[in-house]
Amino acid sequence: MKLGYLGPVGSYSNILTEKYFAHSTYTLHPHSQIQQLFENLDSDAIELAIVPIRNSTFGEVRESAEERAIRPKLRKLREYSLKVEHCLVGRQGSKVEDVQLVSSHEQALGQCREYLAGRGIAKHLKASSTANATHSLSTQNSIEGVDVGKCASICSESCAGLFDNLAILDKGIQDNKDNTTTFYLMSYRDIDGHSQSPITTQQNNLFAPLRRSRRSRYRRAYASADIHLQFNTPRVRSNSLNRSIFQYLYTFFSKAEKPTHTQPINDESNLHKEKDQLDEFLSVDSSSGSGTVKKRPSYHDLLTNPPKQKQSNKTKDQQNPFAPPFNRRRTTSSDGLLPNPLPSRNLLAVSGGSTTTTPSTSSSPSHTPSIVEQQKKLTSKSTGVHMPKTLVLDLDETLIHSTSKAPARIANSFSLGLRGVLQGGSNDGGAHMVEVVLGGRSVLYHVYKRPHLDFFLKKVASWYTLVIFTASMQEYADPVIDWIDGGRGVFAKRLFRESCTQASNGSYMKDLDVIDKDNDLSRVALVDNSPISYSINPANGIPISGQSALHNGRSTCFRS
Numbered sequence: 001m002k003l004g005y006l007g008p009v010g011s012y013s014n015i016l017t018e019k020y021f022a023h024s025t026y027t028l029h030p031h032s033q034i035q036q037l038f039e040n041l042d043s044d045a046i047e048l049a050i051v052p053i054r055n056s057t058f059g060e061v062r063e064s065a066e067e068r069a070i071r072p073k074l075r076k077l078r079e080y081s082l083k084v085e086h087c088l089v090g091r092q093g094s095k096v097e098d099v100q101l102v103s104s105h106e107q108a109l110g111q112c113r114e115y116l117a118g119r120g121i122a123k124h125l126k127a128s129s130t131a132n133a134t135h136s137l138s139t140q141n142s143i144e145g146v147d148v149g150k151c152a153s154i155c156s157e158s159c160a161g162l163f164d165n166l167a168i169l170d171k172g173i174q175d176n177k178d179n180t181t182t183f184y185l186m187s188y189r190d191i192d193g194h195s196q197s198p199i200t201t202q203q204n205n206l207f208a209p210l211r212r213s214r215r216s217r218y219r220r221a222y223a224s225a226d227i228h229l230q231f232n233t234p235r236v237r238s239n240s241l242n243r244s245i246f247q248y249l250y251t252f253f254s255k256a257e258k259p260t261h262t263q264p265i266n267d268e269s270n271l272h273k274e275k276d277q278l279d280e281f282l283s284v285d286s287s288s289g290s291g292t293v294k295k296r297p298s299y300h301d302l303l304t305n306p307p308k309q310k311q312s313n314k315t316k317d318q319q320n321p322f323a324p325p326f327n328r329r330r331t332t333s334s335d336g337l338l339p340n341p342l343p344s345r346n347l348l349a350v351s352g353g354s355t356t357t358t359p360s361t362s363s364s365p366s367h368t369p370s371i372v373e374q375q376k377k378l379t380s381k382s383t384g385v386h387m388p389k390t391l392v393l394d395l396d397e398t399l400i401h402s403t404s405k406a407p408a409r410i411a412n413s414f415s416l417g418l419r420g421v422l423q424g425g426s427n428d429g430g431a432h433m434v435e436v437v438l439g440g441r442s443v444l445y446h447v448y449k450r451p452h453l454d455f456f457l458k459k460v461a462s463w464y465t466l467v468i469f470t471a472s473m474q475e476y477a478d479p480v481i482d483w484i485d486g487g488r489g490v491f492a493k494r495l496f497r498e499s500c501t502q503a504s505n506g507s508y509m510k511d512l513d514v515i516d517k518d519n520d521l522s523r524v525a526l527v528d529n530s531p532i533s534y535s536i537n538p539a540n541g542i543p544i545s546g547q548s549a550l551h552n553g554r555s556t557c558f559r560s
């Protein structure tokens, strides 16, 4: 069987291919471009291809994602992991201090970014593979006008050993010592009788929004599989972290796939289920026609045509007669009405009845070790170069939806005096009840989790430091956060209304410097349904559709 890989000899794809396929069943065919691999699969010139998919440090392999995206019928048969250790390689006699230009595959450059920055190696040249870059270093006199004595490449140790005139200048230069690349074995065929349904369709829909220029290609390719795509690219200014979080959001479930180099992939249904969960989380509707991506509101849409509850020109607080002025914590308003503990909604104040104590602000049951503690442990092992990334999450309409109106079907039980019981955290009608006591009066909120919130939090908590930043009041938000945290300790920090900055029009903005003024903002992103929230740090914002928009007639959207 003909198996293609990204060559030439010495590339990481070659190392992996030799490791698993060096026997008589396969003839190995190096390719100089990832795109060629896919085209040869299309034309049947090769039956199988080893394709680099993603890296633990630098994320998705862009070309592979793009090529997979336009081939919904291509199947993943197996998955392999390769630990990747990079060397800086130069001509014999050259020194690290002299290197001005480094060439390699963009993945390798990305995986060594901090190393290169630390040594002032500023010129980076992308090559089709690590081995090709190294081959050029060996054979050319200058690269991009820089004398080859001042050039280097990044490749494996075994690749460096293939060239007599080259020497290893430094070893283990990847930023993350535990640097692993995942490869897929891909084919249009059923190999070894493993019948596979195409798995790429849904994932690919998720990649598709990333590249505007490729849309017509995607559209045509999908149309041939009777899948009709709609595109919507949220127009956010990006920094590398929110790009990577976008990538995560779009490819969430590819991370959930298990390494299967010894087993065929046969848990398709799980993969699809998990992907559906993400779609729902992101309000991508995969139920309306196979693989159709429902339009998510873009950044621009959100600014010009905000979700319903924000359509008025009035500020969040102006809309709400109960809202207190910013930065003035009080328990009663001057008009004697209850202050609004939430940032933006008109509330129905529920009065009367005996008041119960608001759950304590730090009442998370203690679990040892909590996710945050586990993460701290991991971080303390990491080098100073590897600072954790912080994912800041808005609360209302991003993670939860709440209302102070009793849903019709539970209104009766509510009036029968269930409140005392519910306050302890029971569910009724899918809602969790939170009683907020302000100024001696209480309001009961029905709080609904965004679908699959628990799964989402579990996943992101293992990758990022999580912070809740809400424009709601602490008295309301704390018990809600306690509930969604469920004693896991997923949130490292909680920031409330008093940490917001109020704009001249009264709306609340979230200045990310508040989290930690020494924090490097390139490592912080804020997921928020309201673009105003990240208007101080627009490059750090990740829009997400507001949950109440999802609520329209789709009660299943809010499950606990």
Ligand SMILES: O=C(O)C(=O)Cc1ccccc1
Pocket: 006, 010, 011, 012, 013, 014, 052, 084, 105, 107, 108, 128, 129, 130, 131, 181
């Ligand atoms: O260029 C190579 O050697 C490849 O096979 C792609 C790649 C690059 C960097 C890490 C892993 C795979």
